[in-house]
Amino acid sequence: MNLEPQLRPYPTRRTVLKTAATAALAVPLLSACVTSGTKDSGGGTEQGEKTTDNPLGVKTDAPLEVVVFKGGYGDDYAIKAETQYTQHYPKAKVDHKGLQKVGEAMQPRFVAGNPPDVVDNTGAGRLDIATLVSAGQAGDLTDLLDAPAFDVPGKKVRETLLPGVVDDGTFGGSTVALNFTYTVWGVWFSKPFFEAKGWTYPKTWAEMLALCETIKKAGVAPWTYQGKYPEYINDPLLSMAAKVGGKDLIKAVDNLEPGAWKQDGLVQAATAFAELAGKNYLMSGSEALSHTEAQAAWCQKKAAFIPCGSWLESEQKGVAPAGFDMVMGAVPALTASDKQPVAAVQAASSESFLVPSKAKNQAGGKEYLRMLFSKASATEFAKANSTLPAVAGATDGLTLSSGLGSVRDAVVAAGDNTFTYRFRTWYAPLAKAVDDATGELVNKRISPADWSTRIQKAADALAKDATVTKYTR
Structure with a gap:
């Protein structure tokens, strides 16, 4: 062992x-x-x-x-x-x-x-x-x-x-x-930068895509991410899926239920992030960037949004310029019928x-x-x-x-509507398979359907492996 x-x-x-x-x-x-x-x-x-x-x-x-x-x-x-x-x-x-x-x-x-x-x-x-x-x-x-x-x-x-x-x-x-x-996961932006541009953080994905188009026309990349570590952009994707499908979706994923990764919420969230890439709203070259490089570019206002956990502010001390005043927003809602409110956060x-x-x-x-x-x-x-x-x-x-104030406010706003996936802690190989597939998705090398099928195959193999201790929630 x-x-x-x-x-x-x-x-x-x-x-x-x-x-x-x-x-x-x-x-x-x-x-x-x-x-x-x-x-x-x-x-x-x-x-x-x-x-x-x-x-x-x-x-x-x-x-x-x-x-x-x-x-x-x-x-x-x-x-x-x-x-x-x-x-x-x-x-x-x-x-x-x-x-x-x-x-x-x-x-x-x-x-x-x-x-x-x-x-x-x-x-x-x-x-x-x-x-x-x-x-x-x-x-x-x-x-x-x-x-x-x-x-x-x-x-x-x-x-x-x-x-x-x-x-x-x-x-x-x-x-x-x-x-x-x-730790709370969300999407980060500079509050003063947005105020100066007249941009408002979106509550829905439709609003996000519309704002991305406006940002792009202003000569700024809408998003960047820590490309060498695709789990960073995987976090908002899975958060969006959890909002669409609710905690039953999360439970099915963590319990390795058959077809869990084929659920509508997951496929819809993958489709949304594929659209983000398809419309070229990701900063060119992001795939090759380490976390420090992507975050530095974001602090230089080369991109408006970056996905990350609540450690970002601490990590960017000495990198973010004075007055940058970064804040974190909850992942926007995908549909009007999401099972969790827009304020829900992965924590x-x-x-x-x-x-x-x-x-x-x-x-x-x-x-x-x-x-x-x-x-x-x-x-x-x-x-x-x-x-x-x-x-x-x-x-x-x-x-x-x-x-930190925005993170605290997000936790207060979420109340009982915080959630997290456990498969990462329970099954490291599955976590890697998910992250690798998402990296391929946002770089337009696989479709949302391929993303879902690829991860489901990895989950099924794990479920059948008698040598791995299984956990349920």
Whole structure:
């Protein structure tokens, strides 16, 4: 059994590539087996008495080892939580490691059965969470979620998290990961640029196409995208499909149901983005651009729109000119009968923290996460990183930048109408097949029907593969 890196580092592409010397980071295939074959946890040997002040039963003098991905967010936020931990448990020694290649460093330790107590399993080389779960290497976090929130009286930890955060870390009914940041996907533009031109962000796809024609006539490319990574433009396509077909469409896709990728909503969304390409509304040469190159061109106002997740503003610090004031809009509605409102947004949590099942100090690891996911900790993170944390209310009362403010507003406007696909996390090969097909679609090499057929074939093959653990929602 190979422990492969996830092929789609999704929002964490930002953190890895921001610190890499090149725009594309080659991730070596990790080849060792995750486990010797047993699923017995063998962990949690350090355990103390559970009390009101110590709800998880931390052994107060037990050492705690924390491994954090040191990417675009750095690791100061994690260190602050460690300081909080030592203030509460002064006899405990905390061993902190800030790493770039978490998977490469941690895989041998998981194999040997001596993992750290907490792992921030993030970055392009991170361990495949589905494989860890299948091997019984990721500890269940239910007792943490049901513990009292660290600084929100009267609430459990689970009750302080934004919609979907618990589900994002749940596999087969067991929550094994807790994600610290909250990512929202949409279409970005410069608010002052649009105001100066008299352009209004469209609410429908028909309005989008009409505006694209106006933008094109003004000598600006309507859209660009991060062509070397077609998942970026795949995100608004799948968001549009989810709005058309609703959450039943998403469920069918994630559950590998027969014909799921043939659903009208998906074919219609693919047709819409094929039209975007067919009318030459994509900036010439976008296919060859890395994420940094495409985003730089957009910041230079060579293109009006760019699809991206909510990390974009943080990533473009030092690149976007003064007064650019980028904001994110929800993907426009495709039809008048869409099953989800135009304000609905694709949102999911990331920056994934685990407490390994074989960790010696599981109670300490969970207590550390209780402190990390406190409202005060999340607020400080938001201030430092212009990024929305996964803790509800963390940005209340803060003066936010244009980008982060628009993301927060989008989440508020969406309310319960946030959604996400799970197939990316569950089945990395299918995610790659989808992204590759979308890259071909928007470069006019395959039709929407071919796109649908090609992906359905990959999904069917995966569904029939008995060696792959299947998940449902």
